[in-house]
Amino acid sequence: MLANRLESASDFGNHVKLVQEFQYAMFCLLVFMCFGDKLDQNQVKEIERVERAMLLNSGNFNTLNFWPNVTKMVFRKRWAKLSQLRKDQEDVLIPLIRARKKIYRERQSKAKEDFENDKDRLVLCYIDTLLDLQLPDRSTKLVEEEIVSLCNEFLNAGTDSTSTAMEWILANLVKYPHIQEKLFTEIKGVMESEEEEEVKEEVLQKMPYLKAIILEGLRRHPPGHLVIPHAVNEDIELGGHVVPKNGTINFMVADMGWDPEVWEDPMSFKPERFMSGGEGEAVDITGSKEIKMMPFGVGRRICPGYGLAMLHLEYFVANLIWKFEWKAVDGDEVDLSEKQQFTTVMKIPLKANLIPRIKN
Numbered sequence: 001m002l003a004n005r006l007e008s009a010s011d012f013g014n015h016v017k018l019v020q021e022f023q024y025a026m027f028c029l030l031v032f033m034c035f036g037d038k039l040d041q042n043q044v045k046e047i048e049r050v051e052r053a054m055l056l057n058s059g060n061f062n063t064l065n066f067w068p069n070v071t072k073m074v075f076r077k078r079w080a081k082l083s084q085l086r087k088d089q090e091d092v093l094i095p096l097i098r099a100r101k102k103i104y105r106e107r108q109s110k111a112k113e114d115f116e117n118d119k120d121r122l123v124l125c126y127i128d129t130l131l132d133l134q135l136p137d138r139s140t141k142l143v144e145e146e147i148v149s150l151c152n153e154f155l156n157a158g159t160d161s162t163s164t165a166m167e168w169i170l171a172n173l174v175k176y177p178h179i180q181e182k183l184f185t186e187i188k189g190v191m192e193s194e195e196e197e198e199v200k201e202e203v204l205q206k207m208p209y210l211k212a213i214i215l216e217g218l219r220r221h222p223p224g225h226l227v228i229p230h231a232v233n234e235d236i237e238l239g240g241h242v243v244p245k246n247g248t249i250n251f252m253v254a255d256m257g258w259d260p261e262v263w264e265d266p267m268s269f270k271p272e273r274f275m276s277g278g279e280g281e282a283v284d285i286t287g288s289k290e291i292k293m294m295p296f297g298v299g300r301r302i303c304p305g306y307g308l309a310m311l312h313l314e315y316f317v318a319n320l321i322w323k324f325e326w327k328a329v330d331g332d333e334v335d336l337s338e339k340q341q342f343t344t345v346m347k348i349p350l351k352a353n354l355i356p357r358i359k360n
């Protein structure tokens with residue numbers, strides 16, 4: 001879908017607003033993973049509307065976390081706005097959750113009767129897993145409002161983070177055509193023919209250079225320069241400083257990836273560092289052996305979507321490079337300056353000329 005939208009835009013000679021297209025593609029994919037069956041465009045737009053409205057206003061609601069009983073009185077309008085936005089989310093999501101529950105229960109009983117028939121095998125979506133979830137410390141299942149909150153988290157945590165990473169990676173592939181060419185050659189080597197339309201998920205693991213490009217993108221341009229704030233649960237000494245119990249602590253994710261003691265020429269984009277013999281060869285991004293970079297956090301609170309994010313990035317980048325040659329817009333340098341939004345984004349959004357490689 002993304003490649004088709006980009007292709008029709010490039011047919012008209014437009015420099016596509018890439019980051020919006022990436023965001024929309026990621027959001028549609030996550031909506032599909034969340035609710036199972038494909039929803040129509042209007043439904044996706046409705047979900048996007050209520051999710052964005054909450055996100056855009058979320059900064060105003062932080063103060064309400066402190067002494068809720070007091071702030072409820074002092075900031076009445078803010079509370080009313082928060083309640084309204086939450087109600088809008090529930091009005092849109094709860095009917096979808098109910099509809100999916102009905103389908104899921106019907107298919108579940110059918111699958112039991114007809115388990116051998118592959119065509120009817122149930123493909124699970126995120127909501128299905130939540131409907132069945134039994135928390136160890138509770139006798140009841142999740143209620144609809146809790147499912148809404150978990151869907152919000154799923155949709156929001158995975159959209160801007162992955163689309164930002166994708167924009168940075170493609171920006172570097174436009175800026176450094178020799179890296180793009182090397183990747184294209186690698187993709188060609190795993191495809192059965194040049195006419196094949198899609199780089200399938202199954203061949204992604206045969207492409208070490210693709211993986212190296214994704215890792216280099218995440219090292220050089222991590223979408224979050226900090227993780228979510230953590231707290232220590234006892235007094236602790238760290239590098240000669242005492243952090244008191246419950247003290248907030250954060251991690252300088254971007255600076256770790258740019259540390260010249262760990263990475264050679266750290267501000268350059270060099271995927272080769274993750275290949276055989278490079279300082280990033282077989283790097284462990286989960287932090288269980290070492291911490292050289294941590295774009296997804298590490299340890300107990302590591303991003304639960306990191307495997308999914310890696311897969312999405314590899315799949316999208318491979319397909320976009322297989323389908324198009326990405327070229328800088330004449331006279332425009334790709335500018336890698338940063339700007340802080342929900343994630344750290346390109347200050348000047350990426351523009352590119354997309355030239356279809358396969359002529360249909």
Ligand code: HEM
Pocket residue numbers: 030153154155157158159161162165222223224226227228229295296297298301302303304305306308309
């Ligand atoms: C390139 C893409 C992504 C990056 C760079 C990223 C990064 C992160 C980071 C740094 C954290 C905070 C970890 C910490 O507190 O130590 C986090 C948390 C989280 N991420 Fe991701 N993430 C990405 C994609 C995704 C996707 C695709 C999903 C799910 C669809 C997801 C779901 C979550 C959730 C639910 C949390 C909160 C976990 C918690 O509260 O413990 N993320 N992510």
